[in-house]
Amino acid sequence: MSKPPSQPVQGKPSSAARVFYFRTTFRNAIYEALKRRGWKETDGDNWDLHWTEREWMSEVFDSIHLSPTQRVNHFRNQRELCRKDLMVKNLKRHKRQLQKEQNPEADAYSFWPLTYVLPGDYALFVEEFKKYPTSFWIMKPVGRAQGKGIFLFKQLKEIAKWKSDSRYNAENKDAETYVVQRYISNPYLVAGRKFDIRLYALVTSYNPLTVWLHRSGFCRFSSTRYSNSATTMQDTTMHLTNVAIQKKSDTYDSETGGKWSLRDLKLYLMSRYGVAVVDRLFNEMEMTIMRCLFSVQNIMMNDKHCFELYGFDVLFDDSFKVYVIEVNASPSMSANTKEDMDLKVGLLSNAFDIVDIEGKMQGNETRVGGFDLIHKGIPIKPNSATSLYTTNLGCDIPDDIVRSSENTVGSTTNGGTPKEGEEKSKSSRSGSKAGIAGRPAFGAGGRSDSRAGRKTLT
């Protein structure tokens, strides 16, 4: 694009009557949330917010002049975190740096599966492969999504065909880059099924690093009971939890979309392991997100026009070790159930509140709808005097999210709680059983939690 954008709305009226413009090609929850806000669509350059494709950033962003108030939903070099190979490269580099500084935090950087980039690291991979003769491995093309091109293997001979393909040949300039990863073969299972978790974090600045974490998120379940037997390796509907893959399964549940909310997962786990264990697990997820962001903080091209709504994919194993699988710069905003649509429209509305094109924020907010400010140069944690939890992930989203999605910035309190008792009675009323289709059923027993002075689920 050679033409500079026009200034947003010439002869701008007073803010009360100001019309806000958006530009986007997306026709999903993004469009819905923007329309509900009362903003007008434009295909010109007079947008206040451009919710754009990642490619636009490399093809257009550098060649145009933006007015101070225009905002775009990506950072210029977002791929440093959002391409599978670059993410691991940056995590490894950051870990080395911390080790050099003898910073004990270096030990915490062990939350990604052993990964090699192919074809470049093939020889290194083979050496490592030999050390783990019983492991499964997963091969993933870095440039594709929705589980496309992914396969599992256990023996090198199983990748001979892939290796002989011209796309693999390192001499070929169009060779497709893959990552090969040690497969996490002992995922934590619910009702015998594997799942991964999608979490949302909004970064409004890399300097100072300013991060808002959304309390909700969801688990994407496999529709087939899990087995780590080698005979099941070809069964993608068992091993890959992407919705696009699951939809192909005969046992896919279109009513629930094979999903649980994060809050349901938290309550389910608390009913089995108690509050403290589950809080530690959820706090680890939050810290994993922060560590990923720290790893790229110094290389991201900070720009006041840019923000990023990341979709983090994490999973944890049967000893509650958390892994990051991938970070998405364009997390899907399509919805496969009404609950999913409500979550995504609410999340986007809150994100627009925080990005604050309309100038409604005070600047001292620590919560906006479902988002909690978790880092602004320094960590920001729930108040330990008023909250049972060290992270609000999976906690209730207070009612004012409804007002927020109708274009009002939510309240500024921090430190919510999941209302265990209320959730339990709701679940008991609905008579649901543990299973993916319904809400989780809880153990019959409860215990008094002395800190909260109320019944929590065990």
Ligand SMILES: Nc1ncnc2c1ncn2[C@@H]1O[C@H](COP(=O)(O)OP(=O)(O)OP(=O)(O)O)[C@@H](O)[C@H]1O
């Ligand atoms: N190392 C691993 N161990 C176990 N399971 C894995 C591993 N890597 C990926 N998976 C499974 O495969 C799925 C797809 O992996 P990944 O998210 O990396 O691929 P993708 O095609 O880029 O997906 P997306 O559409 O989310 O971008 C994950 O959701 C997870 O269920």
